[in-house]
Amino acid sequence: MTSRNQRRNIVNNVMLTSTGVCAFITVSTLFLILAYLVYNGGKSVNLDFFTKLPLAPGQDGGGMANAIVGSAEIVLLASVIGIPIGFFAGVYLAEFGGKTFSFLIRYTADLLNGVPSIVIGIFAWTVVVVPMHHFSALAGGFALSLMLIPISARSTEQFLLEVPRAMREGALALGASKWRTIASVIVPAARKGIMTGMILGVARISGETAPLLFTSLGNQFWAASLSEPTASLPVMIFTHATAPYEDWHRQAWAAGLVLLGLVLIANISARMIISRGVSLPK
Amino acid sequence: MSSPASKTSVDPTTIDTKTMIPTSSDAAAKHQTAAPKMRAANINFYYGSFKALHDVSLEFATNRVTALIGPSGCGKSTFLRNLNRINETLRDTRIEGEITLDGENILDKDVTEIRRRIGMVFQRPNPFPKSIFDNIIYGPKINGMLRHGNAAEIVEKSLRRAALWEEAKDKLNESAYALSGGQQQRLCIARALAVDPEVLLLDEPCSALDPIATAKIEDLLVGLKEQCTIVIVTHNMQQAARVADTTGFFLLGKLIEHDKTDIIFKNPSRRETEDYITGRFG
Numbered sequence: 001m002t003s004r005n006q007r008r009n010i011v012n013n014v015m016l017t018s019t020g021v022c023a024f025i026t027v028s029t030l031f032l033i034l035a036y037l038v039y040n041g042g043k044s045v046n047l048d049f050f051t052k053l054p055l056a057p058g059q060d061g062g063g064m065a066n067a068i069v070g071s072a073e074i075v076l077l078a079s080v081i082g083i084p085i086g087f088f089a090g091v092y093l094a095e096f097g098g099k100t101f102s103f104l105i106r107y108t109a110d111l112l113n114g115v116p117s118i119v120i121g122i123f124a125w126t127v128v129v130v131p132m133h134h135f136s137a138l139a140g141g142f143a144l145s146l147m148l149i150p151i152s153a154r155s156t157e158q159f160l161l162e163v164p165r166a167m168r169e170g171a172l173a174l175g176a177s178k179w180r181t182i183a184s185v186i187v188p189a190a191r192k193g194i195m196t197g198m199i200l201g202v203a204r205i206s207g208e209t210a211p212l213l214f215t216s217l218g219n220q221f222w223a224a225s226l227s228e229p230t231a232s233l234p235v236m237i238f239t240h241a242t243a244p245y246e247d248w249h250r251q252a253w254a255a256g257l258v259l260l261g262l263v264l265i266a267n268i269s270a271r272m273i274i275s276r277g278v279s280l281p282k
Numbered sequence: 283m284s285s286p287a288s289k290t291s292v293d294p295t296t297i298d299t300k301t302m303i304p305t306s307s308d309a310a311a312k313h314q315t316a317a318p319k320m321r322a323a324n325i326n327f328y329y330g331s332f333k334a335l336h337d338v339s340l341e342f343a344t345n346r347v348t349a350l351i352g353p354s355g356c357g358k359s360t361f362l363r364n365l366n367r368i369n370e371t372l373r374d375t376r377i378e379g380e381i382t383l384d385g386e387n388i389l390d391k392d393v394t395e396i397r398r399r400i401g402m403v404f405q406r407p408n409p410f411p412k413s414i415f416d417n418i419i420y421g422p423k424i425n426g427m428l429r430h431g432n433a434a435e436i437v438e439k440s441l442r443r444a445a446l447w448e449e450a451k452d453k454l455n456e457s458a459y460a461l462s463g464g465q466q467q468r469l470c471i472a473r474a475l476a477v478d479p480e481v482l483l484l485d486e487p488c489s490a491l492d493p494i495a496t497a498k499i500e501d502l503l504v505g506l507k508e509q510c511t512i513v514i515v516t517h518n519m520q521q522a523a524r525v526a527d528t529t530g531f532f533l534l535g536k537l538i539e540h541d542k543t544d545i546i547f548k549n550p551s552r553r554e555t556e557d558y559i560t561g562r563f564g
Binding site: 099164169170173174175176177178180184185 | 406
């Protein structure tokens, strides 16, 4: 009896310890990455980094202003295309789709979500870059929007379905049409959740590199228009980190730090919206 | 197709000889001569292949309170939810029969107009995530009833009719969720009244409320019947006895008996009704 108890205690302690260690690894990974980025790139993150163009190898200083603006342009483009389509698709899924058809769309969206980003890049290259004959921010925005559509569709659907049925019936019972009910009661009730999902989706695509390698490519200078090759932070990290110059490596670390910082800010603000988002009755 | 038993159950001649037949015949005659506000005839209702209502026929006298009682799952709520066609928003449901409002079959008419004329209050308070003011004004707004400057007037009138004005007048712009449960339910009644319904359906409106809030709502209903015809589903028999002029007893999807409330409670003509009333049921 005592040996059984002893064995039980040992198993208990081993399991408790190993789950604890794994939890610690999970949490510490983020901080390790962050610390490493700060250690290697922290010094290069200064005002110049945000305001100046990259310099040729060997020259100290310079910045990535064009990549920051380029990334913003591309992500904005992707949002302008991807968020409305994803949003309305999500509304359709949650509110209108029949059983079979909804299942099909939902399944397709999940598959699209799982398509490797490099494949998305090749696809965008084929349908936008090749016909236009050059790389561009437009192509990059298109590629990233393809990744944003399934994310925003599924999160919109999920939050709309969380609105209690009683709320729909309340509006319908007052003589509201179905669309009116959705637009004036259901979507506003789910507003905060939907917005959070969108922010997380945008944060997620803003770090994507592979689709941009085939589409917006990169640029050491300012792009004059959306139809020119355009610099972006992820691609800049890639080109600077793989180049054989010490000062470029430092810039790549700095770019990584800035990108991670922006994504973290987006994530944290999204969480803050949802935690304050008491839009539904308990 | 139609079972003769459920039809004859409302026939006063089947009542036990010991009851005062003249009185109840008079009452029944009176009910039949005054044109009923609503009439349901031979209603069969299906959830998928499950038949939830069997040939239910029932009349609702103008400016009277009709209570529907019966054990859980007996079909009383299902029946009520057919009277404003809110059940048809559920997937895979089917109704047979005829429901008339002022002699016109509502199953053939525009559903939004029907729902404006037949208001509904649900089991749990379901205010929209909007201010108290906007909750009330929602119905008039979507039904095109707002004229220049009459919004405040409608809100005050509706809140007074629901006996909530004194408690809510100083916080009209606060969230509806700032109100207590009982107040929220009265807000939902006010919201339903704001579009001037001719019939008000209440689906166990007090089941989530404490006795004091319940008493307020019961008082309210007795006053409201001057202005509209009321149908209330309740699992609380005392409540039916307190507020209803007539009461219908449902069992296993059939209407067993419908008569004046005191007859149902003191001298029901059907054995099933008596068993239920006296608690000998099941």
